[in-house]
Amino acid sequence: MELSHLAVPSVYGLIFFLGYPSQWMLMHLEPSPLTKNELIAANVILVLILVTYTQSVFVDPGTIPKDWAETQEQGVSDEKKEVAKKSRKWCRKCDAAKPPRAHHCKACKRCIPKMDHHCPWTANCVSHTTFPHFLRFLLTTTLGLTLLQSLLFTRLHHLWINRDMPAYLGPSPFQLFHLFATLFVNTVTLFAVGILCVRNMWCLAVNTTTIEGWEIERHRTLLRRARHFGGYLETPDGEAVRIRKQEFPYDVGIFSNIAQGMGSANPLQWINPFAPTPSVASGLSFEMNGFEDEGTVWPPPDPDRAYKRHARAVNGGAFVYEKEDLSTTDTMAAFKARQAEDVVRRRKPFVERLEESVAKQDEGDEYEYSDDASEQAEEQEKYADGEGEEGWRNSEGERLQDFGVDEDVEFYDEQEDEIPLAELIARRRAASNAASVPA
Structure with a gap:
């Protein structure tokens, strides 16, 4: 059994450990047992924690319908269809177009x-x-842990002010051990869950996801890099790409952000643990703030995430295969190797490429290059050992794969107008078959 399979039972065990034995302990410690109202409040919060956690575990994260793009385009003009097509991404693992803000999860093995x-x-x-279920779980858990912490500190304060009393008048050794063990576990859990709760509430208020926060920081890094090259950065093939500042498009106002994230515009539903789950259909398109032109892609263009293209044809000449002496097995292996090379080309960290570029520049270069050692050292620290740009980390030390996404798919995603030829042929066949069927 993998350790990951023990995570959910462990959380349930932690909830029960902090929830029920602590009530028995607090009933037997001075200055007084728990009151009726304290017991009711503690058990109501405990039930809410169990309900919201169970929903967070067992509610399906959603499966994107294969025909979602066609459904979204119904009743839309051809011009807007083309704009939407250019702004969509294509998932190589699912062989389907991805809606905005969707990503391919390596654990769930589908786009979410x-x-x-x-x-x-x-x-x-x-x-x-x-x-919505996850945030309500964080909120109720933070509330419950805070209540328990206050009750524990009340008992600790009583012990401290009566520390000179004979030991036989105080709690037993087991009760003391139970008290301090519960205090330690509760403090660590409250600290971790509290930080996570505040972070998710901030993301809800500004309508970003954790992954989009990483993308925003990555974009700022690219803007800083581009200043050294006159506003341009190069792709793996040497093509210069203009890097300009883009505003995050999904922040549409705090109330609308919360209503969208919680699946309802009714504030009572935001805190209702039995509120209905938002539908997948409502997560296929999102309102935008209009700060950028229609069809502008998010995340912004990243030259390091571009595909490598062949500089020349794989065939040495017309009708002559370059390696015609290969066996069938070797030919297939070579094809797969070229295919993999087309998809991913590991790039050196930017600092290394910058140093190489600076070394080649003559005096009087029109661009300004940073010689700030601290800035370069800070940039260099944002890479994983042995990795190129795929290993870039944000200020919290997180790389894209740390959020559970399939990094090779997400880092090297592609536009829908770059759909594989086989998929285009399959679509054409499907369309022709549908047209040939009599009404």
């Missing part, structure tokens, strides 16, 4: 609508459908 991250403690994706 508005994926925030894959949470190891719920063994489930935090997505458009599960985020």
